[in-house]
Every structure is written in C-alpha cells, then in structure tokens.
Amino acid sequence: MTGKTPLLxxxxxxxxxxxxxxxPLGILWPSGWAWHQGSPLASDYYPMIIAFYSTLGIFMIRAAKDPAANASLIWFVVWSSVAHSLVMAWESFRTPMMMGHLVGDVPVLLIVAAVLGTLMSRATPRVSAST
Structure with missing residues (x-):
C-alpha cells in the first residue's frame, strides 16, 4: 500500500x-440480526458472536490509523465476511423463518467485504510481470 488511504x-x-x-441491533431488530426466537440475550451463541465481532470491531478501528500495517487483518475481515454471509444466506433459505437476514446481516457483511476489498485493491501497488 502506498500513500494515504483516507477512504480505507x-x-x-x-x-x-x-x-x-x-x-443493540440484535435487540431492536432480532429477525435481521439474531438467529433464534426471542431475545438475543437468551441465546447460547449470541454472546459469542458479540464477543467476536466487538473484538474485531475494536481492531478495525485501530487498523484505521495505519491500514498498510494491518493488511492481513483487513483481508481477514473481507474474506470472513464473504464466508459468513454465504453461510447465513444458505441458512436463511434452509429455514424460512430466518428470511429476514437476507435484508439484515447478510447484505451488510457483503457490503463490508465489497467496500474494504475494493479499497484494499486500490491501495495495494501492482507488481509488474516484467520485474
């Protein structure tokens, strides 16, 4: 990565x-953000998801100060978001009562992946085939 990357x-x-x-999204809109009936706080897995994504969010905020030094983390966010959204989309179709995720967390993770992937690709210098 070269130069400044303010958009990234x-x-x-x-x-x-x-x-x-x-x-808060899971509490306010559980059909788009939580994968079970009732309160997200009553789930066995939701606290684990919150712990993971909160930790990742903190590291993403820290990476914003120097994206070049955190390229692996950023690419992890890109590809894990794609993988996670594909699994969630599959599960939404498999379990019809979970279709709300197709307008909640599934597109949001794909947007995260597309935006960060595009900005990372633009920030990464191209290596010439003749070198």
Missing part, C-alpha cells in the same frame, strides 16, 4: 463501530 481508514472506522453495535 474511514471505512475501517465506520465498519468497526458498526460491529460494536451488533448487540
């Missing part, structure tokens, strides 16, 4: 904060 830094900070908001 901003995207990392914004998405990092969004990852920190998963608990």
């Amino acid at each position: 830094s901003a995207a990392l900070a914004i998405f990092g904060v969004a990852f920190l908001l998963l608990l």
